[in-house]
Amino acid sequence: MPELLDLHGRTSKALRALAEAAMQRHGLHLGQDHLLAALWERDGRTPGEIAAAVRVTTPAVVKMAGRMVTAGWITRRPDERDNRLVRLWLTDAGQALREPVEAARRQLEDQVTAGLTGDERAALLSALTKVHDTATALLTEPTASTDRDGPPLADR
């Protein structure tokens, strides 16, 4: 098992578990915070816009949004001018989640990086950015071993 892929995967799983626990304290599933963050940034986005911002597919957003409408954090309304479009809007409860959820994410970031010096953190960000950019480029270019394009850019 290749070293970086293994370590990155294990770290990802651990970080996700921590983030899941942190979000759960606010009644959220991991991932819902990303959808909310997109609306905190600009309320009234369409599922397609959110999907692009969060780097998932539209059906993923639609399904998640359905549960979040039920939970009372967002509402769904058709666009006034284009009947194909639906727009998602934060409720007061959804707005109220912003400060505690962002604080929880910041706290988690501080906790997991507490063991790094400033230089180590900078080197980690720099190297990880290179890996991310390389991986992203591989995803968007046709591969020599197949006839079809790679899958679309995946980001989370």
Next chain:
Amino acid sequence: MPELLDLHGRTSKALRALAEAAMQRHGLHLGQDHLLAALWERDGRTPGEIAAAVRVTTPAVVKMAGRMVTAGWITRRPDERDNRLVRLWLTDAGQALREPVEAARRQLEDQVTAGLTGDERAALLSALTKVHDTATALLTEPTASTDRDGPPLADR
């Protein structure tokens, strides 16, 4: 959105998409290669043993194994001595996947780290190991903000 968590998450999604594409060329879903790897290492393991080795839950292994039995890569047989136990065994087809799948993972590792110098790679592994160890420790210790223990160690 905190910087390292965001970058790590985006990188994780990109790497997983690449790995998924690579596994798909062999008919595998991402994750199934981990289960196979556990059996390549020691054939005849129980779902619980595989779950522990791969750091997921037993139901996850049971469900995945069901599909892999159907696909013809593994078979399931009861243990000879303990009727509670089931053991999963590689088929010839499952064995035959080892070399190409391991080669694909190694190739992917080489590709995504191609942009790093030796020092950068070493620094990345070192810092990421620290983050992983910190996150893992946070997962296994009771948190001051809640009464219950954190979720079990998550690894993938």
Next chain:
DNA sequence: GCGATGTCGTTAACCGGTTATCGTTCTGCT
């Protein structure tokens, strides 16, 4: 104005994950 094409959300089916629950079997103690 009309038809072809593009855009959008919705739905279904699939996937790997999780927790909770249950029935069966095993182990250890009396």
Next chain:
DNA sequence: AGCAGAACGATAACCGGTTAACGACATCGC
């Protein structure tokens, strides 16, 4: 031998993801 507790896998329900397909609506070109 009998019982209580532990261990195990199976199942259900839930979750966030994916791809494929479809109907409705909008846009574009003739």
